[in-house]
Amino acid sequence: MLHYPIGTSGEIIHFEPAVLAHFAQHRQLRFWHREAGGQLFARIDGQRIVVSEATAPRPNDRRGRFFFAPDRACEQAEIDAMFARDLHYIGDWHTHPERRPTPSSRDHKTMSSRVRLSRHHLAGFVFVIVGQLPPPCGLTVIVHDGASGHVLLPHYGNLPTNPA
Numbered sequence: 001m002l003h004y005p006i007g008t009s010g011e012i013i014h015f016e017p018a019v020l021a022h023f024a025q026h027r028q029l030r031f032w033h034r035e036a037g038g039q040l041f042a043r044i045d046g047q048r049i050v051v052s053e054a055t056a057p058r059p060n061d062r063r064g065r066f067f068f069a070p071d072r073a074c075e076q077a078e079i080d081a082m083f084a085r086d087l088h089y090i091g092d093w094h095t096h097p098e099r100r101p102t103p104s105s106r107d108h109k110t111m112s113s114r115v116r117l118s119r120h121h122l123a124g125f126v127f128v129i130v131g132q133l134p135p136p137c138g139l140t141v142i143v144h145d146g147a148s149g150h151v152l153l154p155h156y157g158n159l160p161t162n163p164a
């Protein structure tokens, strides 16, 4: 099972298979594929952050090969609807037409400005970039604390159980 420990915080991010399948479906594998992206929602179970929903793309997102601007009105509606299901907004995802994606300078600015939107108690805002290769090589997972971003390294194996 693929998961991402957040530094030494003890928190672990895990992506449910449906979320990984949603990412895979929107990979930019052909030159005419445009960037896609949306929000990430998780169940928070102790120190486990189980990413259960990845939203979008939406009809009114603005999308280009190297460009993505989400429909901001939809975003708040998604946050409200998911919160009613006890799913917390933890961050954003988007695609890049790169095999192993790296954040652009605009991505760094976006990450810094989005941190204030995450109202959970995690180490920071989660930012996923979906590249062309399958995970883990093609999946870049970053936690941003408002000042800087940290790329998380994948781990395989069973999730540790929460202490009772």
Ligand SMILES: [Zn+2]
Binding pocket: 094, 095, 096, 103, 104, 107, 129
């Ligand atoms: Zn980007």
